[in-house]
Amino acid sequence: QVQLVESGGGLVLAGGSLRLSCAASGRTFSTYGMGWFRQAPEKEREFVAAISPSGGTTYYADSVKGRFTISRDNAKNTVYLQMNSLKPEDTAVYYCAAKLYSGSYYHKSLYHYWGQGTQVTVSS
Numbered sequence: 001q002v003q004l005v006e007s008g009g010g011l012v013l014a015g016g017s018l019r020l021s022c023a024a025s026g027r028t029f030s031t032y033g034m035g036w037f038r039q040a041p042e043k044e045r046e047f048v049a050a051i052s053p054s055g056g057t058t059y060y061a062d063s064v065k066g067r068f069t070i071s072r073d074n075a076k077n078t079v080y081l082q083m084n085s086l087k088p089e090d091t092a093v094y095y096c097a098a099k100l101y102s103g104s105y106y107h108k109s110l111y112h113y114w115g116q117g118t119q120v121t122v123s124s
Helices: none
Strands: 004-007 010-013 018-024 033-039 046-051 058-060 068-073 078-083 092-099 118-123
Touching (some): 018 118, 033 068, 033 078, 046 068, 046 078, 058 068, 078 092
Parallel strands (some): 010 118
Antiparallel strands (some): 004 018, 018 078, 033 092, 092 118
């Protein structure tokens, strides 16, 4: 069992930055692929970014490419999402998730564990 706890959300002006963190329990964090998803009101949960177990490969949604950066520190059992140049359309609850097996990082159905989410609000 893996428990994930997100932090770092908040209210920010458009053009500003936030860094989200996701702390994971367990001693096998370095074997999990990790992803960030987000869900705005009345919308489907959508893929934002993901990172391979070693951190050597990253994946991004087109809408955040060039603005967001995912990284991980396996010694600290933590994955991060650095968000720059934030836009009002980035407003959502952000969730981190862990997947146990290889395969696509883009589909939420392939992730096994989820955090409780952290709210990000970008005002114009």
